[in-house]
Amino acid sequence: MTDYPRWQKSNLEQALTSRRAVVLTGPRQCGKTTLARKLVSGRNAYRTLDDLAVRQAAENDPHLFVEFAPAGATLIIDEVQKVPDLLPAIKKVVDQDNRPGQFLITGSANILNLPTVQESLAGRLGKIRLRPLSQGEIAGSNPLFLEQAFEQKFRRPTIKSNRNDLVEAIFQGGFPEALRMGGKVRRNWHIDYVDALIEHDLNDIANIRHTEVMKDLVRVLAAWSSKFMDISSIGSGLSADRRTLASYISALQAFYIVEAVPAWRKTDYDRLGKQSKLFMADTGMMTALLGWRPSDFIDDADKAGKAFETFVFCQLASEIDAAAESYYLYQYRDHDKREIDFLVERDDRNLLAIEVKSGITVKKTDFKHIVWFRENLVKKSTVTGIILYAGEEILPFGENLWAVPIDCMWAN
Structure with a gap:
């Protein structure tokens, strides 16, 4: 598949240098995962909640799930709307550590506006919107x-x-x-x-x-x-x-x-x-x-x-x-x-x-x-x-x- 340059890549990289957590949102199959995985390196961790075992682990203990990442790494969590309970767990982590770039979460829904989401993460979360290709x-x-x-x-x-x-x-x-x-x-x-x-x-x-x-x-x-x-x-x-x-x-x-x-x-x-x-x-x-x-x-x-x-x-x-x-x-x-x-x-x-x-x-x-x-x-x-x-x-x-x-x- 052709690797198209995404206009939001630089905005996403910049957000990760200044915000503790960043959410990359947009419709399914618009390229969020492809863009997020470009940021994965040896020191970053990637987990997708489309994987049943990963999702069940997140549901079983959201706090352990978000804390179990390499020190100093960015934890990338794909399709976070599938386990909304991860958001309070992320909030707890970033409240204790103000280091930028701790989390990159992606969602195929405007997760912060969903009725199942009670945690706002206001002031802690940078938001980047990805659309289908222009x-x-x-x-x-x-x-x-x-x-x-x-x-x-x-x-x-x-x-x-x-x-x-x-x-x-x-x-x-x-x-x-x-x-x-x-x-x-x-x-x-x-x-x-x-x-x-x-x-x-x-x-x-x-x-x-x-x-x-x-x-x-x-x-x-x-x-x-x-x-x-x-x-x-x-x-x-x-x-x-x-x-x-x-x-x-x-x-x-x-x-x-x-x-x-x-x-x-x-x-x-x-x-x-x-x-x-x-x-x-x-x-x-x-x-x-x-x-x-x-x-x-x-x-x-x-x-x-x-x-x-x-x-x-x-x-x-x-x-x-x-x-x-x-x-x-x-x-x-x-x-x-x-x-x-x-x-x-x-x-x-x-x-x-x-x-x-x-x-x-x-x-x-x-x-x-x-x-x-x-x-x-x-x-x-x-x-x-x-x-x-x-x-x-x-x-x-x-x-x-x-x-x-x-x-x-x-x-x-």
């Missing part, structure tokens, strides 16, 4: 798009992508194992992945009583990707009450299958929307669950729009996690039906306002909501408006307004 990681480039975008210095990659290439990347997704596959085999891999997650991991941790309802819900949420969260509408065709649906969606968020992008609300404008926007965390999984084919994007603008916007979300989220600067991701909608797909805010409060188009052309009118937003709501900040599209030219459309090919997101 296109930048696949291409071997660095996470520089946001920095270049704020400077308005856009570049195309050496190997350029046309619309068909982008569609293939969408169906491929970012799970390392799925990258080796194609067509029906890849689609089946994604479906099997979700089924296994629901029947085993989710059921073990989140007490999912109706697995068939959960499977139906995942497919509904895949179709809902890039839309605003509305539990009543999401659940209209499902045989579950609102409370159950809300808990199931929270479980899927905890296991990094779906994510929510919050509304930008830094204004007193009273017609501002407040709903979060829902996204699937991987476009390969999304298209597989929905049974879509690349040919569907030829004459179905709605499908193409959802898929391209979700794809851009995945690239932005990966870069924001890994970037040297601090960036914050939002979206905008108001009651007058003005929408901006993504707002990326920098620490200095300057903004990128990003719209996504699945087509190969851009018109001046495509910037109208961005122009209104910057002229009416954020006059004291610089707003750079960008239409990310499937065309091939970097084009200026006025002051701080640009049409930018999507593949510029992974150019260096």
Whole structure:
């Protein structure tokens, strides 16, 4: 299997030099174990709770399990959500010893938010998020798009992508194992992945009583990707009450299958929307669950729009996690039906306002909501408006307004 460079590797190494314990989280099979094991040396110890004997030892005596490691080593514990009782044991150890890099724990769930976890480890734990591979990681480039975008210095990659290439990347997704596959085999891999997650991991941790309802819900949420969260509408065709649906969606968020992008609300404008926007965390999984084919994007603008916007979300989220600067991701909608797909805010409060188009052309009118937003709501900040599209030219459309090919997101 190809060994892709991971953007989070340097952040992980840095965290281990400054924090007593570090948790590396992300969905199953996104590459956490591969990354963690690269840090294993002769003086470090690696234990995976996927191994039944190891898990039973951890359950039998969590305190002995975490204390039994080579002196001065980093103990790497894989899939820690399987034995939540290890967290209080880790807390006890790091409370007695403030040496950095004592533990690297990985989890396929946002373990600190699970109902089975009572220990916060606040102030003792560094947290690193690993996602499925971004296109930048696949291409071997660095996470520089946001920095270049704020400077308005856009570049195309050496190997350029046309619309068909982008569609293939969408169906491929970012799970390392799925990258080796194609067509029906890849689609089946994604479906099997979700089924296994629901029947085993989710059921073990989140007490999912109706697995068939959960499977139906995942497919509904895949179709809902890039839309605003509305539990009543999401659940209209499902045989579950609102409370159950809300808990199931929270479980899927905890296991990094779906994510929510919050509304930008830094204004007193009273017609501002407040709903979060829902996204699937991987476009390969999304298209597989929905049974879509690349040919569907030829004459179905709605499908193409959802898929391209979700794809851009995945690239932005990966870069924001890994970037040297601090960036914050939002979206905008108001009651007058003005929408901006993504707002990326920098620490200095300057903004990128990003719209996504699945087509190969851009018109001046495509910037109208961005122009209104910057002229009416954020006059004291610089707003750079960008239409990310499937065309091939970097084009200026006025002051701080640009049409930018999507593949510029992974150019260096």
